[in-house]
Amino acid sequence: MIPAAFDYHRPGTLDEAVKLLSSHGDKAKVLSGGMSLLPMLKLRLASFAHLVDIGRIPGLDYIKEEGGFLKIGAMTRQAALERSELVRTRYLILADAVPLIADPLVRNRGTLGGNVANGDPGNDQPAIMLALGATFVARGPKGERSVPAGQFYKGLYSTALAPNEILTEVRIPAPPPRSGGAYAKLKRKTGDFAVAAAAVQLTLDGKGAVERAAIALTNAGLTPVEAADAAKYLVGKKPDEKTIAEASRMAAAKSSPSADRRGSVEYKKEMARVLTARALLKAVQRAGGK
Amino acid sequence: MAKHKISVTVNGAAREAEVESRLLLVHLIREVFRMTGTHVGCDTSHCGACTVILDGNPVKSCTVLAVQADGSKITTVEGLEQAGKLHPVQEGFTEKHGLQCGFCTPGMLMTTSALLERNKNPSEQQIREAISGNLCRCTGYVNIVKAVQYAAEKMR
Incomplete structure (x- = not known):
């Protein structure tokens, strides 16, 4: 399958890239790893007159802790996240998720920036960023601005990014002590999107009760779904079998998946409940609770 | 354009x-x-x-x-072949019957040769994970895993 014809641009700097996007408006699209965009162009589900490849712009590929944040450059490949000692030891929610994204060959090309900026509710990292309370840094003609992940997703493939803005960095607050995170995903096979998946990040207080929590679901609606009520319910409570079961039930009630070959609505909601419970349990264990 | x-x-x-x-x-x-x-x-x-x-x-x-x-x-x-000599993964696929129809084989060879560049002694699990983005409809993967293990041994 051949994509419809387009012009390809390879700017050397972010400013140049923003200028190109500004001059072509919604006829242009940012090309990062291309693992979602190129298949869509090939299937002719989308077409753009201009692709602006940010893959050669220096300084967009890094994973570092700085000023209380984990900062990840938008062009950081999934494979780099997978191999990162920092991610593997300190950000287990991401370490859980990355090996479950697509397959190893796709992860050699696909980027974190592309995964979160694409606005596909089937992508895994948006829900994780909601759970982590991440902020997305975007560069546009007027300079840089930050958008909390919670305000980023507007609809199916629709985000807070203007057509001439480029997501440049993902900023994740470093978790305080007694924190734990986990991602639980059910998929039919390697390379498939989630039937259902749950991202959990929580912090326990000195007595083992939940001090704060966030729960978000993948492929549970037109955008990643934050289950704020379920998370709020947990705060102040001991995360035992009973409270985890109730929070999972509340989270699943927030999901509104559609039926497809991955299953019926009922099945997907039930799986959202089961996976939320699993992620909660793992996150609690990782936070040092029981 | x-x-x-x-x-x-x-x-x-x-x-x-x-x-x-x-x-x-x-x-x-x-x-x-x-x-x-x-x-x-x-x-x-x-x-x-x-x-x-x-x-x-x-x-x-x-x-x-x-x-x-x-x-x-x-x-x-x-x-992959250098100076008329097969790459160890090519030799492994030949020796261990790592292919039947052969359609997936070029991709399998590229993925597994790259794996062995990075990891000289992969476990069976690591081999299976590495080829999880390469589909084979014939072999059931058993002999592909053996072929890669053969190549790994050869390269050590």
Whole structure:
């Protein structure tokens, strides 16, 4: 399958890239790893007159802790996240998720920036960023601005990014002590999107009760779904079998998946409940609770 | 639509081409360079038959634009054999019956040779994970795993 014809641009700097996007408006699209965009162009589900490849712009590929944040450059490949000692030891929610994204060959090309900026509710990292309370840094003609992940997703493939803005960095607050995170995903096979998946990040207080929590679901609606009520319910409570079961039930009630070959609505909601419970349990264990 | 002049190194040889933006890397390799060892399978970045090594990493060449590879080093299945001697993974696939119809084999060889560059002594689990983006409809993967283990031993 051949994509419809387009012009390809390879700017050397972010400013140049923003200028190109500004001059072509919604006829242009940012090309990062291309693992979602190129298949869509090939299937002719989308077409753009201009692709602006940010893959050669220096300084967009890094994973570092700085000023209380984990900062990840938008062009950081999934494979780099997978191999990162920092991610593997300190950000287990991401370490859980990355090996479950697509397959190893796709992860050699696909980027974190592309995964979160694409606005596909089937992508895994948006829900994780909601759970982590991440902020997305975007560069546009007027300079840089930050958008909390919670305000980023507007609809199916629709985000807070203007057509001439480029997501440049993902900023994740470093978790305080007694924190734990986990991602639980059910998929039919390697390379498939989630039937259902749950991202959990929580912090326990000195007595083992939940001090704060966030729960978000993948492929549970037109955008990643934050289950704020379920998370709020947990705060102040001991995360035992009973409270985890109730929070999972509340989270699943927030999901509104559609039926497809991955299953019926009922099945997907039930799986959202089961996976939320699993992620909660793992996150609690990782936070040092029981 | 303007064409782009690109330079790549394929199996150690410098090559140039003038390409349309939308030309896929796999078509550059097969149709422009006339190297047909790299196969087009599903054409939807699932099956991995089109796998080539791009600057050290195995990637699905049906989902990379030729123009994105400008300036890169590419290794295809034709580049595995050196001075008339098969690469250990090629020898392994022969010795251990790692193929039946052979359609997925070029991709399997590229992915597994890249694995062995990074990990000299992969476990069975690591081999299976490494080839999880390469589909084989014939072998059930058992002999592919054996072939890679054979190659790993050979390379140590």
